[in-house]
Structure formats: structure tokens, C-alpha cells
Amino acid sequence: MTTVTVENINYKEEIRRKTSKPLMWMGIVSIIMFFGGLTSAVIVSQGGGSFLSIEMPFSFTISTFVIILSSLAFHVGLISINKGSYTIAKISVLITLLLGCLFVVTQYMGWVALYESGVYATGNQSTQESSFIYLLTALHVVHLIGGLVSLIVVLVKTMKQKYSLDNSLGMQVSITYWHFLGGLWIFLFFFLRYTIA
Amino acid sequence: MSTHHHHAKDFLFTYIFSTDHKMISKQFLVTGFLMGFLGLIMSTLFRLQLGWPGESFEMIEMLMGSWQEGGVMSPDKYLALVTMHGTIMVFFLLTAGLSGTFSNLLIPLQIGARDMASGFLNMLSYWFFFISCMLMLASLFVEGGAASAGWTIYPPLSALPEAIPGSGAGMTLWLVSMSIFIVSSLLGSLNYIVTIFNLRTKGMSMTRLPLTIWAFLLTAILGVLSFPVLLAAALLLVFDRSFGTSFYLSDIYIGGQVLDHTGGSPILFEHLFWFLGHPEVYIVLLPALGITSEIISTMSRKPIFGYRAMIGSMMAIAFLSFIVWGHHMFLTGMNPFLGSVFTFTTLLIAIPSAVKVFNYLTTLWKGNIVFTPATMFSVGLVSTFISGGVTGLILGNSALDINVHDTYFVVGHFHIVMGLSAIFGMFAGVYHWFPKLFGRMMNNKLGNIHFWITIVCAYGVFFPMHFLGFAGVPRRYYTNSEFPMFNEMIDINVFISICAIIALVGQLVFFFNFVYSAFRGPRAPQNPWKGNTLEWTAPVEHFHGNWYGEIPAVYRWPYDYSKVNAAGEYVYGEDYIPQTTPLGDDEKDGGEH
Ligand code: HEM
Ligand SMILES: [Cu+2]
Numbered sequence: 001m002t003t004v005t006v007e008n009i010n011y012k013e014e015i016r017r018k019t020s021k022p023l024m025w026m027g028i029v030s031i032i033m034f035f036g037g038l039t040s041a042v043i044v045s046q047g048g049g050s051f052l053s054i055e056m057p058f059s060f061t062i063s064t065f066v067i068i069l070s071s072l073a074f075h076v077g078l079i080s081i082n083k084g085s086y087t088i089a090k091i092s093v094l095i096t097l098l099l100g101c102l103f104v105v106t107q108y109m110g111w112v113a114l115y116e117s118g119v120y121a122t123g124n125q126s127t128q129e130s131s132f133i134y135l136l137t138a139l140h141v142v143h144l145i146g147g148l149v150s151l152i153v154v155l156v157k158t159m160k161q162k163y164s165l166d167n168s169l170g171m172q173v174s175i176t177y178w179h180f181l182g183g184l185w186i187f188l189f190f191f192l193r194y195t196i197a
Numbered sequence: 198m199s200t201h202h203h204h205a206k207d208f209l210f211t212y213i214f215s216t217d218h219k220m221i222s223k224q225f226l227v228t229g230f231l232m233g234f235l236g237l238i239m240s241t242l243f244r245l246q247l248g249w250p251g252e253s254f255e256m257i258e259m260l261m262g263s264w265q266e267g268g269v270m271s272p273d274k275y276l277a278l279v280t281m282h283g284t285i286m287v288f289f290l291l292t293a294g295l296s297g298t299f300s301n302l303l304i305p306l307q308i309g310a311r312d313m314a315s316g317f318l319n320m321l322s323y324w325f326f327f328i329s330c331m332l333m334l335a336s337l338f339v340e341g342g343a344a345s346a347g348w349t350i351y352p353p354l355s356a357l358p359e360a361i362p363g364s365g366a367g368m369t370l371w372l373v374s375m376s377i378f379i380v381s382s383l384l385g386s387l388n389y390i391v392t393i394f395n396l397r398t399k400g401m402s403m404t405r406l407p408l409t410i411w412a413f414l415l416t417a418i419l420g421v422l423s424f425p426v427l428l429a430a431a432l433l434l435v436f437d438r439s440f441g442t443s444f445y446l447s448d449i450y451i452g453g454q455v456l457d458h459t460g461g462s463p464i465l466f467e468h469l470f471w472f473l474g475h476p477e478v479y480i481v482l483l484p485a486l487g488i489t490s491e492i493i494s495t496m497s498r499k500p501i502f503g504y505r506a507m508i509g510s511m512m513a514i515a516f517l518s519f520i521v522w523g524h525h526m527f528l529t530g531m532n533p534f535l536g537s538v539f540t541f542t543t544l545l546i547a548i549p550s551a552v553k554v555f556n557y558l559t560t561l562w563k564g565n566i567v568f569t570p571a572t573m574f575s576v577g578l579v580s581t582f583i584s585g586g587v588t589g590l591i592l593g594n595s596a597l598d599i600n601v602h603d604t605y606f607v608v609g610h611f612h613i614v615m616g617l618s619a620i621f622g623m624f625a626g627v628y629h630w631f632p633k634l635f636g637r638m639m640n641n642k643l644g645n646i647h648f649w650i651t652i653v654c655a656y657g658v659f660f661p662m663h664f665l666g667f668a669g670v671p672r673r674y675y676t677n678s679e680f681p682m683f684n685e686m687i688d689i690n691v692f693i694s695i696c697a698i699i700a701l702v703g704q705l706v707f708f709f710n711f712v713y714s715a716f717r718g719p720r721a722p723q724n725p726w727k728g729n730t731l732e733w734t735a736p737v738e739h740f741h742g743n744w745y746g747e748i749p750a751v752y753r754w755p756y757d758y759s760k761v762n763a764a765g766e767y768v769y770g771e772d773y774i775p776q777t778t779p780l781g782d783d784e785k786d787g788g789e790h
Contacts, residue, residue, distance in 0.1 A: 011311040011742060018395045019314035026387040030425045037429030037469055041444070044465050122441040124457035131442040135433075 017169065024173045028180050031143060035184065038136060042195055045128050054129060054196055057113035060137075063106040064189050070099035071182045074151075074175050081163045081171065093158050096178070097151045100144065103185075107141055129196045136188055140181070147181050150174040214324075216316030217741045221323050222301035223634060226627070228323075229294020230711075232330055233620075234704070236285035239278045241701045246270045248694025250676040250687075272675040273362050276345035279673060280363070281337065283348030284371070288378060289333070291481040291619045293326045293385075296420075299484055299626050300389045300413040302634065306732035307407050309398025309749060311742045314391040318384045325381035329374045336370035344371035347673060349470060352445040352463045356437040359451060369438070372431050379428045386417035386424075393417075398731070400751035404788035405776065407730050407755045408501065411508050412487020415515040416480050422519070423476040430469035437461070464529050471522035478615045479518045483511060485622020486553060486582075489575040491755075492629050493557055495728050496572040497564025498772050500756040500787055503556040510549035510556075517546050527595045528602050536595035543593035550586055554579060565759065565772070567726070570644025574625035577652050578618050584656075585614025588663065603673075606666020612659045624651075624707070631714065632721030636737045639718060643710040650703030657696030661689045727773045729755045734777055752779045754788030 077092030111134065120126040121134035154174045157163060163171055215221060242261075245254055246269075253268030264274050301319070305312055313319045336343045345363025346354035350371065358365050393406075393414045436442040437458070445466045446458035494501040501507060523531060523539030531539075557579045566572065588610040591597045601607065624647075631639045670683050677683035677690075724733040731751065735743050757774040761767055768774060768781065780786060 015310075015312065015314060015396065019391050022391040022395055023314055023318070023387055026390055026421060030383050030387070030421045033422050034425035034429055037426035037472070038433075040472075041429065041433065041465055041469060044468055045444070045462070122436070124441065126442060128442075128444060128460050131436065131444065135436065139432075 020169055020173050021176065024176050028177070031180075031184070035136070035139070035188070038132075038139070039188075039191055042129075042132050042136075042191075045132075046195060054114070054119055054133060055117065056193055057110040059106045059109040059113060060189060060192075063103055063110065064186060066099050066103045066106060067182045067185050070096045070103065071179050073099060074178055077158070078168065078171055078175055081158070081168050082165050084165070086158065086161055089158050089163075090155075093151065093155045097148065097155055100148050100151060100178075104141055104144065104148075107137055110137070133192055133196050136192065140185055140188055143184070144181050147174075147178050150177060214320060216312070216320045217739070218301045218305050218313050218316070218319060219634075219739050219743075221319050222298050224323050225294060225297030225301060225326065226634070228327060228330060229290050229298065230708075232285050233290035233294060234708070235334070236282050236290060237701055237704060239282040239285075241697050242270065243275055243278050243282070244694040244697040246275060246675065247677075248687075248691045250678045273342055273345065275675045276361075276673070277337070277343040277363050277367065280345050280347055280350075280371075281333070281343050284333065284344075284375075286616065287348060287477065287481065288375070289326075289330060291616075291623070292382060292477070293378070295481065295484050295619060295623050295626075296382075296389075296413065296416055297323070297326065297385060298623075299409070299488060299630070300385065300417065302630060303407075303409050303732065304389055304392050304413055305396070306633070306735055306743060307410055307730050308393060308396065308401055309731050309744075309751065310392060310396035311744075311748070313388045314396065315388055319388050322381045322384035322388070325377050325384065329378040329381060332370050332374035332377065336367045336374065339366040339370060341365040341367055343367040349474065350434070351470075352434065352437065352466050353449055356434055356445050356463075357449070357451065357456070358438060372435055372438075376428060376431055379424045379431075382420055382424050386420035389413055389417040390421065398748045398751060402788075404505075405751055405754045405786070407487075408490035408504070408507055408511075409484075409487040411511060412483045412490070415511050416483045419476045419480050419483070419515055419518065423473040423480075426469055427473035430466060430473070433469075434466065464526070467526050467529060468522070471525045472519070474525065475522045476515075476518045478611070479514060481615055481619045482622075483515070485578060485619045485625075486511070488622045488626040488629070489557065489578050491730070492571050492575045492625050493560050493579075494756050494758065495629075495726055496567045496569060496575070497561050498567070498758045499560055499564045500758055500760075501556065502559040503552070504754065504756060504788055506552055507556055510552040513549040514546060517542060517549075521546065521593075524593050524595075524598070527598045533595070540593060540595045544590065546593075547586070547590060550582070554583055554586075569628060569726075570639070570641060570648055571625045571629035573645065573648040574621045574628065577648065578621040578625065580652075581613050581617040581621060581655075584660075585610060585612075585618065589614060601666050603671055604666035605662040605670045605672055608672050609659045609662030609666060612662070613655075617655050617659070621652075624648075627711070629726065630732075631711075631718075632725050632737070633732055635715045635718070636721050636739075637714055637716075637718035638721050638725065639714040640710050643706055647703060647707045647710065650706065651700060654696045654700035654703060658693050658700060661693055665689055727771070729757060729773055729775045731776060734775065749777045751776045753784075753786050756787055 073092050074096040077089045077096065080086070080088040080092060114133065118125070119130045119133070121131055151174065154171050157170065212220065215224070242257070245257070251269055254265070255268040258265045258268045264270070301313070304310070341362035341364070343363060344350065344355070344367045345361055346368065350368070354360050354364055355368055358368070393410060433442075433444040437445050441457065443458040443461040445463050446456070446461045449456045449458060490501055490507055521539060521543045523535065524543045527536050527539070561576070588606070592601065592607065592610055628639055628644055631637070665686060668683070668686060670677055670686065678687070721737055723737055731749060734749050736745065753774065753776055755776050759767070759772045760774060768784070769778065
């Protein structure tokens with residue numbers, strides 16, 4: 001078989017431009033279905049009737065504010081890229097990243113608080129509801145770590161001034177995911193409040 | 198020296214870590230077929246046990262060693278092989294093998310794109326698939342043997358490592374393998390959807406898409422919506438198995454010991470599993486239906502009858518497939534009212550299915566049919582889709598299902614409607630697009646021999662299973678000879694097993710034809726079947742980018758076959774008009790109405 005190249009056509013770049021965002025959106029749909037499956041499992045299990053209620057740790061409320069702030073900061077970053085002010089952009093992305101890490105810390109504090117109050121994830125003292133509360137929050141954090149990695153990439157690219165008004169696709173994709181993670185947390189927060197906690 | 202190095206690198210990126218959709222398609226095809234062949238051999242092995250229970254097959258002991266001690270398969274191995282057979286056939290052959298091959302090959306070529314949305318994710322998708330194949334096969338060799346809880350891996354057998362031998366390391370590997378498989382499948386599906394929505398060539402509106410593409414699109418959407426739920430189910434299972442949670446477990450004794458688990462319910466698993474499981478049967482079936490639509494229209498030299506109805510019925514099937522999962526659970530103590538709701542939604546699927554069958558038959562009706570192996574297998578699919586679909590009406594009815602649930606009636610039903618239909622569609626696709634895949638033609642005579650052996654033996658295997666099922670013979674049993682009333686039916690089982698063995702031999706004809714033609718077949722012309730779709734406008738040789746120069750634009754739907762003008766002459770002198778031919782002044786686009 002001979003290898004022939006298609007000359008004069010830079011189609012790879014065009015494909016990337018047309019499909020990066022839709023790919024992200026489809027990825028988000030599958031994550032939604034994943035959490036949809038798990039939250040349905042909570043509801044089906046609850047149908048058994050023996051669900052106990054658990055006190056939601058206060059630091060989860062802090063998490064909620066932290067993640068909302070981080071989304072705002074990221075947005076400021078994108079706006080400043082569009083305006084060409086890299087300094088503000090850099091600071092905003094850095095703040096987003098720090099707030100993202102702070103979110104993970106507050107989640108961890110939440111788990112510690114749960115553990116201290118005798119709510120266990122596994123073992124014979126755990127119940128379904130106690131397992132679910134750890135599992136759902138932890139899986140959200142797992143997805144969030146993907147977001148943090150993308151934030152680091154965006155931060156480096158911002159530092160190197162790789163983005164501009166008409167070239168910020170990577171950043172936009174990252175923002176989409178980050179907002180989604182924020183939304184997902186808010187959903188989980190209220191879902192857990194009204195089912196388990 | 199340096200050129201040599203360059204060659205090695207070329208080889209690596211052309212054949213192994215290729216990001217070109219055509220090469221990835223071939224990788225999926227070959228891997229899928231090899232897995233399918235193993236699955237087929239497994240089924241023949243356990244058919245030996247079912248046809249001649251307890252009899253010794255020494256020849257097989259030579260091959261299988263301790264798995265077949267004294268030539269007789271042990272009950273443990275029987276369960277493991279049934280589970281592996283089901284898993285391999287459903288997921289590895291008919292999900293990854295079928296979609297992976299044809300979505301990859303045809304989406305870019307038929308919509309007029311240079312490649313998939315992301316070649317890199319596409320490559321990852323294949324390699325995840327490959328790793329999951331290897332892990333699944335490796336699980337045959339671990340202590341305790343492969344997973345043995347059936348392809349549906351219901352807890353508690355799947356949740357308690359100590360339950361049966363196959364619940365140990367084999368089950369763990371099954372779960373790891375399937376998780377990787379799900380990731381592979383999702384990466385593929387994301388790519389297919391985004392490619393279809395965003396990379397169509399000029400003029401390729403949604404109502405000018407070939408029905409193959411519509412089928413692949415809906416299949417991918419089903420995948421994105423249902424596979425994550427299976428991942429969630431598997432994850433909860435992993436926690437129950439390894440970390441002491443109780444999502445699916447409660448009040449269990451093993452060897453007189455009470456286990457710690459309380460509060461969970463295996464029914465939760467069934468809900469989650471079948472929320473994937475039912476759409477999964479359409480993930481398997483829809484691509485085959487799409488392939489058939491395309492082939493039947495091309496080969497009967499007639500426009501597909503009811504193009505829009507075909508799209509509509511596929512959409513209806515895809516939608517309904519999400520609200521019928523309860524029909525697998527009628528016997529879980531479900532509220533009878535809920536059961537009747539699931540009965541209702543299930544029976545509704547008969548309507549779009551009947552529309553499709555009607556359209557296939559009307560397309561063939563009075564057509565100028567060209568009989569190729571692809572045509573034969575497509576018509577074979579229509580046949581199995583009908584005869585398997587009819588028994589679905591019985592199973593979908595909660596009152597009737599009680600009598601045949603978990604019997605061989607079910608095994609007969611799903612093999613015909615899903616197994617045979619999908620594999621026939623896959624064979625049809627391979628015969629039809631072989632020239633596109635390998636630039637050479639397959640041998641028609643061998644293809645026809647393969648078809649007749651396959652369809653006769655396949656009905657020979659699966660049709661009599663309905664009678665076993667009516668008599669109450671349960672599925673997944675190692676032997677039925679202990680039950681006098683079932684033992685009387687041994688002749689049926691012997692007949693089935695003989696058909697299964699001949700079917701296996703028949704597939705060797707196909708494999709020979711496939712391999713021989715790939716290297717030695719006659720060179721293919723650019724458009725061997727006189728088709729209208731875009732893939733036949735692309736050069737026979739493969740290169741990254743698919744078309745030299747501009748991608749062709751599209752001006753009409755793909756089914757303008759035998760179009761005549763008022764004087765009764767072919768409009769452009771031929772009985773086909775490629776999609777790249779502009780519409781004449783007095784012509785209407787077929788997809789618009
Ligand atoms: C000639 C080829 C085949 C033969 C002879 C065959 C035979 C069988 C038999 C006898 C069983 C039931 C075993 C038992 O319940 O004890 C079985 C199970 C199964 N087969 Fe096949 N089969 C074939 C091809 C296929 C294909 C193409 C598919 C793809 C859908 C498939 C999917 C399954 C599944 C999902 C099960 C259920 C496994 C389980 O119970 O967990 N088979 N097969
Ligand atoms: Cu179903």
C-alpha cells in the first residue's frame with residue numbers, strides 16, 4: 001500500500017476547530033448519564049424504606065461557594081483574553097486553579113467530619129446511604145481532578161500568551177467542563193440534602 | 198540504516214497506532230472477528246455437553262487439558278464458557294466489532310469527511326478495546342476460571358468473591374475488562390456523533406444521509422446514554438465485592454455463616470443493568486439494520502421504500518428502548534401494574550419494527566435484484582428479524598413471560614432476533630464493503646456457500662430451542678439429563694448440537710474467503726456495485742484524507758436507483774445517479790418527501 005498525502009489541505013486544524021466543543025459536550029452528556037445512573041440508584045434504594053438521614057457537613061456548603069467563585073474567576077479570565085489583557089487573565093486562571101484546589105480541600109474536610117460523626121463509607125457499620133454520600137462526592141472529585149489538569153494546561157498556555165481573541169478554543173473547552181463540574185456539584189449538593197442528608 | 202528506521206516508524210503509525218479511520222476500522226474488524234470466532238468455539242464446546250451429556254470427547258481433552266478432564270467438561274467450566282460466550286458475542290463481536298468496523302469505515306466516507314472528529318480518541322478507542330479483549334481472555338486462565346455468573350453478572354454471584362469458583366479473580370478481571378471496554382465504546386460513540394453532526398460535506402443535509410449513517414448515529418447516541426449507567430452499576434459492584442459496601446447485598450449466608458452485608462438489593466443491579474442491557478440489544482441491531490437498508494436498496498436497484506419512515510422508525514425504536522427494561526424483570530416481584538406498563542411500552546416497539554420489515558420487503562418487491570452474498574445476508578436478516586421479533590411479543594407480555602422466563606425459549610428468541618440479525622448484517626456489510634476495506638473483491642461462490650450453510654444451520658440451532666423452552670427446559674443448566682421430562686427431549690439437543698458443529702465448519706469457508714481475498718482477490722473497481730453513496734467516489738487506494746483535492750459536494754439523496762423520466766428512459770443513461778450529480782431542473786430530491 002502506498003502512502004499518499006493530501007497536499008495543500010490543512011484539514012486537521014479545521015476538524016479540530018469544528019469538533020472540539022461538540023466533543024466536550026458529548027463527553028459531558030456521558031458523565032451526566034453516569035451520575036444519573038448513580039443518583040437513580042440512590043432513589044431506587046430509598047424505595048426500600050430503611051433510609052436513615054445523615055447530617056450534611058458544613059464544609060460541603062463552603063465547597064458550593066468555592067466552586068461558584070472559581071467558575072466566575074475563570075470567566076473573568078476568558079473575558080480578559082478577549083480584551084487582550086494577559087495580566088488579569090493569568091491572575092484569574094491562577095485564582096480558578098487555587099479555588100479548585102480549595103474545593104478539594106473542603107471536600108476532604110467534609111469527609112473527615114462525616115467520619116468523625118460515625119458515618120462510614122464501607123464496612124459493617126456503613127449503611128447504603130453512608131456509602132452513597134462518600135461515593136457520589138468522591139466521584140465528583142475524580143472528575144474535578146481532570147478539570148484541574150486542564151486548568152494547569154490553560155494556565156501554562158496563558159502564561160505563554162498562546163491565546164488570543166480568535167484563538168481561545170482550548171480555554172473555552174476547559175471552561176465548559178469547569179462550569180459543568182460546578183453545576184454537577186450544586187446538583188449533587190441539593191440532591192444529597194433532599195435524599196440522604 | 199536510517200531508512201530502515203524510518204520504515205519501522207512508518208509501519209508502526211500506519212498499521213498499529215494509526216489515527217486513520219479506515220485502518221482503525223480494519224483493526225476493529227479483525228479483532229472483533231477473532232473474538233467472535235473464539236466465542237463460537239466456546240458455544241460448540243458447551244453444545245457437545247448439552248447434546249451428549251457426560252460423554253467423553255477425548256480429542257478435545259488433548260486440546261483443552263484439564264478443562265475437559267477425561268473428555269467431559271466440568272460444570273464450573275460450563276458456566277464459565279457460557280458467560281464468556283455471551284459476553285464476547287454481545288460486547289466484543291457485535292458492539293465493538295460491528296460498530297467499530299462500519300461506523301469507522303463509513304461515517305467519514307459516506308458523509309464526505311477527511312477523518313473522524315478526533316483521530317487520536319479514535320485510536321485510543323481501539324486500543325482500549327484491544328486491552329479489554331486481552332483481559333477478558335486472560336480471565337480464562339486465572340484460578341477459579343473465568344466469570345461464571347452469566348453475561349448479565351447478577352449479584353450475589355458476581356458480588357461475593359467466595360460464592361462460586363468463577364466469582365473470584367475471573368469476575369474481577371471481567372469487571373476491569375468491561376470498564377475499559379465501556380471507555381472504549383464511549384470514546385468511539387462521541388466521535389461518531391460529533392463527526393456526523395459537524396463534518397458533513399457541502400450539500401449533505403440530514404435528509405440526504407444514507408440510512409447507514411442514521412443507524413450509526415442513533416446507535417452512538419444509545420451508547421452514550423446507556424453505557425455510563427452500566428459503568429455506574431459495575432462500580433457499585435466493585436465496591437460491594439472489594440470494599441465491604443452493601444448496595445446489592447442483604448441477609449446472605451455462605452456455608453452457614455451470616456455475612457455482614459445488610460440493606461442492599463440485587464434488584465437494584467437488575468434495574469441498572471437492564472437500563473443499559475435493553476438499549477444494548479439495539480446498539481447491536483441498529484447498525485445491522487442500517488447496513489441492510491443500504492444494501493437492499495442498492496442491490497434491488499430501487500430507491501429505499503419510505504426513507505423518512507425508516508429514519509422515524511429507527512428513532513422510535515431508539516427512544517422506546519429506554520423505557521422497556523422492566524420486561525427483563527417481570528419475575529422480580531414487580532408490581533403487576535408496573536409490569537403492565539412495561540408490557541405496553543415493549544409491545545409498542547412492534548410498530549416501528551413492522552414498519553421497517555414492510556419497507557424492506559416493498560423495496561425488494563419487483564426490484565431488479567442482484568444476488569450477491571451481501572444481498573443474501575441482508576434478506577437473511579429480514580427473515581431472522583421477523584421470526585425472532587414474533588417471539589418477542591410473547592416474552593414482552595408479562596403474563597406469558599412467566600411461563601418461559603429463563604428457559605431455552607428466551608435463548609432461541611434472543612439468538613435469532615439479536616444474534617443472528619446482527620451477525621447477518623455484519624456479514625452483509627463485510628461482503629459489500631470488502632472492496633472498500635481491502636481494495637479487492639471476495640469470492641461470490643464461496644460467499645453463497647457460506648450463506649446457505651449459515652442460515653440453515655442457524656435456524657437448525659435456534660428454532661428447536663423454542664420447543665425446549667415451551668417444555669420448560671431452563672437455560673444455563675449444565676445438564677438436563679437428571680430430569681426425566683427433559684431427558685426425553687435429548688434428541689432435540691443432539692440435533693441442535695450437530696447443526697452447531699456444521700455452522701462452525703461453515704464459518705471456516707468465510708474465514709478462508711476473507712483472508713484469501715484480502716491478499717489474492719481480484720482487484721476491485723472503484724464502484725463495484727454501482728452505488729450512489731460517496732464512499733464509491735473515493736479512490737480505491739487508502740490514504741489519510743480520503744479524497745484528493747476537494748471533497749465532493751452532494752446534490753441529492755442516496756437512493757436514486759432506476760430513476761426514469763416521463764419517456765421511461767433512465768434519467769442519466771444509467772440505473773443509478775450518484776449523490777454528486779446535480780439535480781436536473783425538473784428533478785426533485787428524494788429525501789425531501
Ligand atoms: C452458532 C452460534 C451459536 C451457538 C451454537 C450458540 C449457543 C448458545 C447456547 C446453547 C447458549 C445457552 C447456554 C445455556 O444457557 O446453558 C448460549 C448463550 C448465549 N449466547 Fe449464544 N450461540 C451462538 C451464537 C451467539 C451469538 C452470535 C450471540 C450474539 C448475540 C450469542 C449470544 C449469547 C448470549 C448473550 C448468551 C447468554 C449467555 C448467558 O446465559 O449468560 N450467541 N449460546
Ligand atoms: Cu429488553
